[in-house]
Amino acid sequence: TYSFSAIQDTKENTEYTSIDDLTLTGNYGDYQISLGGFYTSEDKGFQTGDEEYEPYTIYGAILNTADGKSYGVTTLENLWYGTKVPEVEIAWSVKNGKGLKRGHGSGGEFYQFDMNGATLSSVTIITNLGVFDVNRFTIEGTDEGAAQYANSLELPEYYNGDLGSLTLALAADSKELTISGVPTELQDVTISVSGNLADKAEIQDGKVQLKSAPVDGTSYTVTINSSNYPAITRTVSTPISGAQKAELENWVKKAEVVEGYDNDADLKEHVQEAKGLIANPEATSVEAAGLIGELTEKVKKHYPTVDATATLKGSVLAITLLDKELTALTNPTYTLTYKAGKGSATLTGGELTALTQTLDNEPVVDTEYTLTIVSENYQDIQVVVKAEEAVKLDTTALQKAIEDAKALKEADYTAATWKTVKEAIENANKALEADSQDKVDTAVTALTNAVKALQKAEQPTTQQPATQQPATEQPTTTEQPTTQQPASGTTTVKKGASYTKSGLKYKVTKADLTGKGTVEVTAPTTKTITKVTIPATVKIEGATFKVTTIGKNAFKNCSKLKKITIKTTNLKKVGSNAFKGIHKNAKIKVPSSKLKAYKKLLKGKGQGKNVKITK
Numbered sequence: 001t002y003s004f005s006a007i008q009d010t011k012e013n014t015e016y017t018s019i020d021d022l023t024l025t026g027n028y029g030d031y032q033i034s035l036g037g038f039y040t041s042e043d044k045g046f047q048t049g050d051e052e053y054e055p056y057t058i059y060g061a062i063l064n065t066a067d068g069k070s071y072g073v074t075t076l077e078n079l080w081y082g083t084k085v086p087e088v089e090i091a092w093s094v095k096n097g098k099g100l101k102r103g104h105g106s107g108g109e110f111y112q113f114d115m116n117g118a119t120l121s122s123v124t125i126i127t128n129l130g131v132f133d134v135n136r137f138t139i140e141g142t143d144e145g146a147a148q149y150a151n152s153l154e155l156p157e158y159y160n161g162d163l164g165s166l167t168l169a170l171a172a173d174s175k176e177l178t179i180s181g182v183p184t185e186l187q188d189v190t191i192s193v194s195g196n197l198a199d200k201a202e203i204q205d206g207k208v209q210l211k212s213a214p215v216d217g218t219s220y221t222v223t224i225n226s227s228n229y230p231a232i233t234r235t236v237s238t239p240i241s242g243a244q245k246a247e248l249e250n251w252v253k254k255a256e257v258v259e260g261y262d263n264d265a266d267l268k269e270h271v272q273e274a275k276g277l278i279a280n281p282e283a284t285s286v287e288a289a290g291l292i293g294e295l296t297e298k299v300k301k302h303y304p305t306v307d308a309t310a311t312l313k314g315s316v317l318a319i320t321l322l323d324k325e326l327t328a329l330t331n332p333t334y335t336l337t338y339k340a341g342k343g344s345a346t347l348t349g350g351e352l353t354a355l356t357q358t359l360d361n362e363p364v365v366d367t368e369y370t371l372t373i374v375s376e377n378y379q380d381i382q383v384v385v386k387a388e389e390a391v392k393l394d395t396t397a398l399q400k401a402i403e404d405a406k407a408l409k410e411a412d413y414t415a416a417t418w419k420t421v422k423e424a425i426e427n428a429n430k431a432l433e434a435d436s437q438d439k440v441d442t443a444v445t446a447l448t449n450a451v452k453a454l455q456k457a458e459q460p461t462t463q464q465p466a467t468q469q470p471a472t473e474q475p476t477t478t479e480q481p482t483t484q485q486p487a488s489g490t491t492t493v494k495k496g497a498s499y500t501k502s503g504l505k506y507k508v509t510k511a512d513l514t515g516k517g518t519v520e521v522t523a524p525t526t527k528t529i530t531k532v533t534i535p536a537t538v539k540i541e542g543a544t545f546k547v548t549t550i551g552k553n554a555f556k557n558c559s560k561l562k563k564i565t566i567k568t569t570n571l572k573k574v575g576s577n578a579f580k581g582i583h584k585n586a587k588i589k590v591p592s593s594k595l596k597a598y599k600k601l602l603k604g605k606g607q608g609k610n611v612k613i614t615k
Contacts, residue, residue, distance in 0.1 A: 016047040018136040018149060019123055020087070024156060024230045028080070028091035031115070031155055035061075035125065036138065038088040046129060057128040061090055066119040066152060078111065090123070094158055117157030159229040161185060168222055168236040170214045172285070177208040177222065177236075186226035194221040216241045217289035237286040240277065244288040248274045251295045258302040267298045303379045310371050310383045312336075314390020315362055315562075319355040319371070319383075326355055329375035336363075337370050344370075358433065358530055358560060362585065363387035393437050399533055401447045402428050403502045407539040414455045424450040429503070433530060493517070493541050500525060501538045507551070513543035518570075520549035524558065531563035536570070550574045556606065557581040564588045571601065580606025588613045 017037035026032030037047040038058065046056040061079055063071040073079050073090055080089045094116040122135035137153040165181030177198065182189055190200040197210045197220065214220060216238050224232040255261060255271050262268075274295055277283045306329070307322040317336065326332065335349035336359070348359050352373060363369060365387050373381040405425050410418050424447040431443035495511045503525050510518040521534055532555070537544045547568040552575030555561060561582040569591050579588075579602075586607065590598040592615035599613050 014048075014132075016049070017125075017132060017134045018138050018147070019120070019134055019153060020138045022153065022155075026089075026091055028089075029078075029093040029111075030097040030158060030230075031093075032089060032091040033123075033153075034085070035088040035090070035123070035134070038125065040085060040088060046127070054129065058088060059126045059128070061126065062124040063090075063092070063113070063115070063120060064122045064124060065115065066121045069114075069118075070124075071113045071115065097158065115155065116160055118155050120153040120155065121151075156230050159183060159186065159226075159232060163232070166234070168234055170220065170236055170238045172214060172216050172238040172241060175210045175213050177210060178206060179203060179208060179222075180206055182224060186224065186229060186232075188227040190225045192223040192225060194223075200225060214238050216244065216285040219286045237284045240280075240283040240285050240288040244285060244292065245278050247292055248278055248288065248295070251292065251299055255295065255299045258299060260302060264298075264302075270295050270298055300379050303377065305379045306381055308371075308373065308381050308383050310385045312363055312369060312385045312387045314388075315359045316390070317357040317359055317371070317385075319352075319357075319373075321355065326352070328378075329373070330377045332373055332375040334371060334373050337372070338364075338367055356433075360560065365389055391436065393434065393440055395432055395440055395531075398428055398431060398440050398444045398447075399502065401444050401451075403535070403538075405447055405451055406502055408451070408454070412457060414457050417450075417453055417455045421447075421450045421454060493543070498522070499538075499540050501540075502533075502535070503529070504532070504534070506538060506540075506545075506547075508540070508545070509549060513541070515544050517543060517545040518548045519545045520551045521547060521554055522551045523554055527558050528560055529558055530560045531565075532561065533565040534568060536568040546570045548572045550578050552576050552578065553580070554578045555582055559583060562586045566590045566598065569594055571598065574601055574605050577606040579611070582607055582611070584608045584610050586611045590615060 014037070017035070019033050020036045021032075021034040023032045024030065038056075039045060039047065039053065043053075045053040048054050058075060058079070060072060060074045063073065065071075071092070073092060078090055078092050080091070092115070093112045095112050095114050097112060097116075120137070122133050125132045125134060135151050136149040137151070139148045139150055161183050163181070163183065166183075167178075167180050169178040177191065177193060179191065182203070190202060191208045192199050192201070193208070193210060195214070195218065197212060197214060198208055201208050201210075214237070219235050219237050222234050222236055224234075226232075252271050252274050255267055258264075258267075270291070274291055277287060277291055306324050309320045309322070311318045319334075321328075329352070332352040333350065334352045334357070336347045337344045338347060347363060347369060348361050367387050369385055369387060371381075371383045371385055402425060405421055405428075408421070413421075424443075428443045428447045431440050434440050434443070493508055493511045493513065495508050497508045497511075499506050499508070499519075504521055505523045505525065506519040507522050508517065509520050510516065517540070519538060519540070524532060534550065535547060537546055539545075548570050549572060554575065555564075556577050557580070559581055562585065564579075564582075564586065566588065571594070579586075588602065588607075588611065590602075590613060595613070595615045602613055
């Protein structure tokens with residue numbers, strides 16, 4: 001009898017109930033079945049007719065075998081009822097099987113039944129609508145059309161001989177699995193290893209060749225396949241590594257000196273466990289990885305905290321530490337994660353060398369990301385940040401100020417005033433990657449003021465004019481009058497010579513100081529640039545040269561380069577692979593009058609199919 005108030009007399013199965021989908025490879029036991037007619041979605045429940053359903057609550061089930069034995073299973077332990085599966089599922093294990101796997105731990109003997117190779121005669125389902133005794137078992141492999149049923153289900157028999165001699169071993173630096181003790185009763189044996197390490201590979205001289213070496217801290221499932229028994233599975237991992245031992249020893253030392261250690265019984269217990277694991281010759285890397293995580297967490301609870309805020313605008317992550325400098329954190333790293341299905345996925349991460357990071361992967365606007373900052377001397381920092389549209393900064397004035405300042409000659413000015421300009425140029429280049437317009441505008445002002453404050457260096461007395469110019473009168477350009485330039489043909493600029501201007505490297509393709517000279521852009525000064533402007537002209541030795549060519553491989557593998565502005569209207573040639581490997585969503589902006597011509601000129605120069613050419 002049952003003590004549920006709503007239970008009625010036992011009912012035989014209806015035409016809408018059945019036992020379906022026997023599997024031996026489910027995640028929750030050695031055997032797994034589903035209950036046809038017992039649906040789990042909101043719009044379906046217990047099926048009472050064609051497209052007719054009734055809400056119900058399921059309390060448990062009983063597995064009945066042909067030898068007259070019964071085994072009770074309970075909801076959320078053996079029996080799963082929820083929207084994650086279309087129909088109710090039941091899973092259980094045999095004695096000495098792989099054990100029922102539950103979300104809150106591995107099942108013990110209580111969840112293992114003496115049913116190896118048994119024959120199911122019926123399954124009794126206990127619900128608030130009554131007790132249903134289902135003895136219709138769907139026959140696998142039936143043709144399309146009306147389903148066929150049997151009145152019993154014979155469960156495949158697992159190997160129940162002695163597996164005490166079965167041994168498995170992996171090594172992190174080896175692409176071999178060592179295996180011994182496989183029962184001789186198993187026929188046509190092959191081995192599979194999870195993580196795509198092996199798929200039905202043969203055993204040769206006690207070894208199985210793997211596709212790749214295993215990774216420390218990872219648990220692998222080894223499946224022993226045979227033609228006469230269901231698969232036998234075992235888990236294995238690499239031995240504890242030297243690096244893991246060192247890390248455990250490091251956290252043990254840190255634990256023993258934290259304030260309040262003597263009164264923290266839990267932490268002391270973990271320290272003793274760590275010492276035992278270090279000394280254990282049979283310890284595995286999975287055990288070590290788990291204990292490192294636990295010990296780290298428990299030690300860090302004694303560390304001080306740091307508050308932080310963050311913004312994520314476009315691909316720029318800007319972090320603010322409250323009351324702390326980044327240098328206060330020892331070996332900080334960061335990760336940026338987001339929800340993906342039931343778990344999470346990582347967008348990016350790495351060493352936190354600066355509080356502003358330009359991300360390689362573009363975040364999705366309005367998506368929430370979790371920023372985690374880990375260091376060795378503070379508790380982990382977690383901040384939830386929502387991705388926003390990129391800040392569109394105008395750096396035109398700043399780029400021009402940098403170009404004009406770099407065209408000046410150091411020898412013409414005093415060392416003190418030139419030092420100020422040099423520092424302002426360095427800060428201006430950094431401001432090109434700023435995350436706010438205010439920082440860009442401030443850099444323009446600082447560089448402009450530094451140039452205005454330049455003081456002319458004293459020239460030899462014989463070359464000074466009779467009347468000195470007032471110190472406040474500064475030249476607006478360092479170009480000399482054309483009468484002082486060498487005549488064409490006597491120029492000191494040679495064809496093929498290389499020069500660097502405003503973050504770009506150039507090669508002279510035509511040497512001429514009368515305004516007819518030309519140059520080719522050969523490369524940026526750094527492969528990590530995110531934006532670049534190819535000017536119409538550049539100043540070299542005081543003369544103007546037209547930019548007419550972008551050289552072969554000029555911006556190859558500049559993977560962060562997302563914005564290219566071409567200002568020259570004299571572009572005649574673009575070399576092969578000039579833009580190969582730039583950011584997949586880069587934009588190339590060209591003069592409106594040259595849009596059609598430049599699209600043709602830039603076609604097939606290595607950039608991805610998503611790169612846009614606009615005016």
